Amino acid sequence: MPQPTVGRQAALEALARFREGELGDRALDAATHGMEPRERAWTQELVYGTFRLRGRIDHVLNQFARDGVDSLHPEVLDVLRLGAYQLLEMGSVPPYAAVSQSVELVRMAGVPRAAGLVNGILQNMQRRPQFAFPDFGHDPVAHLEAWGSHPRWLVQRWIGRWGRDAARALVEANNLRPELYIRPLDVSIDEARARLAAAEIESETVDFSPDSLRILPPASAAQALAAVPAVVQDPAAALVVRYAAVPAGATVLDLAAAPGGKAMGLADGAGRVAAADLSARRMRRVVENAERIGWGDRVGAVVADGRRPPFRPVDAVLLDAPCTGTGTFRRHPDGRWRVTEDDIASLARLQDELLAAAAACVKPGGVLVYSTCSLEHEENELRVETFLAGRTGWTLEPPAGAVDADLLDDAGRLCVLPQRQGVDGAFAARLRRAA
Known part of the structure; x- marks a missing residue:
């Protein structure tokens, strides 16, 4: 039998790294290091697709695994999930190849005794034209x-x-595949579109996010960034920067800045931005983004703990707080299997600490913007309400006309929802400190 392809071996390694605690994108990057672009793209589709549809795949596998998927060796289950995704979703992969390569993959993974099991389950899947799922009307929880x-x-x-x-x-x-968006920097949207068109890259404006452009396939992020000064950024993140409404020329502190997209957006209008993050590795991406645009003098990078920020008070502070990321499951499909309900409470405590530290970095009369990419009330509205209830001299001050009114809740806080806007989820509240 032929050896499993490099892409399938890398996909299995990525799933193993994820089980060991690595984030999905980092696991994929490590497993595909040095791989040629076309093979890496195929592997990414296999890995991210398996993350995205893992619940559906496990439901199908449970119809063939005698004692259910929970009884299977972790490596065997990973192989079955990858094989099932190829059978169910990757029409370019012949069914015989999906099955035979999975059998060899489980042998290579050091579980040769499971080769017959993998072969039998995937062969039976291949023969069945359709599978039973819970009915949404009868049991919506089980269906979803x-x-x-x-x-x-x-x-x-x-x-x-x-x-x-x-x-x-x-x-x-x-469960949709994420689209590619950029935020142009130092050029207008019209000029950015003209430069992209000159490079034979098609783009579209985004009605509710005036600073964003959607890049149409087959163009890649690298091609778009080579044609126009920009950062890759979902419209939800671009809206947070627009909602912040930082005055021109202001000195701004971004307290959880990596990988730097919002810091770069802030620097497009502000005077100078100090970008801070606890991770030195992630801060290197901020520096790389700033240097690529030629903004080394506008964006300064500091490795620092946001709970103990080494800064004097400034005009405006953005705290894009660590969160569960439940608004970014389209872009980070592994997140839905990594986050637990307990994480919400533990992150809320961290968010309170960061908010208190961020507030101390705001000058009298200055602005503090709290944002997350979470959809959860405990991480968003409740954190802001708790902050305001425990302090005098702070008020919620939504910016007039900065974003469409239908993106704001009744209190004037930014609320972008994937099911409404078709992009990532985002929350932001703009707070003013009394002069």
Whole structure:
């Protein structure tokens, strides 16, 4: 039998790294290091697709695994998930190749006794034309857990908050492949589009996010960034910067800046931005972004703990706080399997600490913007309400006309939802310190 392809071996390594605690994108980068671009793209589709549809795949596998997927050796289950995704979603892969390569992959992984099991399950899957899933009308939680491929606890939370139809819309939005967006810097949207067109790259404006451009396939991020000064940035993140409404020429502190997209957006209008983050590795990306645009003099990078920021008070502070990231499951599909319900409470405590430290860095009369890419009330509205309830001299001050009114909640806080806007989720609240 032929050896498994390099892409399949790398995909299995990425899933193993994820099980050991690595983030999905880092696991993929490590597993595909040095791989040629076309093979890496195929591997990314296999890995991210398996993350995205893991719940659906496991539901199907449970119909063939005698004692259920939870009883399987972790390496065997990873191989089965990869093989099942190829059978279910990758039409370019012949079924015989998906099966035979999975059998060899499990042997290579050091579990040769499971070769017959893998072969039998995938062969049986291949022969069955369709599979049974829970009915949405009868049991929406089970349907969104299985067909929708989301953890039960999250589905239950979202149904309780928005109702079952909106929860289904959110789950369906999360299961779409993310589109490519950029935020041009130092050039107008019209000029950016002209430069992209000259490079034979098609783009579209985004109605609700005036600073964003959607890059149409087959153009890559690298090609777009070579044609126009910009950062790769989802419209939700660009809206946070627009909502911040930092005055021209202001000195700004970005307290959790990596990888630097929002810091670069702030620097497009502000005077100078000090970008800080606890991770030296991630801060290197901020420096690389600034140097690529030629903004080394506008964006300064500091490795620092946001709970103890080594800065004097400035005009404006952005705290894009660490969070569960439940608004970015389309872009980071591994997140839905990594985040737990307990993480919400532990992150809320960290967010309170960071907010208190950020507030101390704001001059009297200055602005503090708190943002997350979470959809969860405990990380968003409740954190702001708790902050304001415990302090005098601070008020919620939404910027007049900075973003469309339908992107704001009743209190004037920014709320971007994947099921409504079709992009990442984002939350932001703009707070003013009394002069």
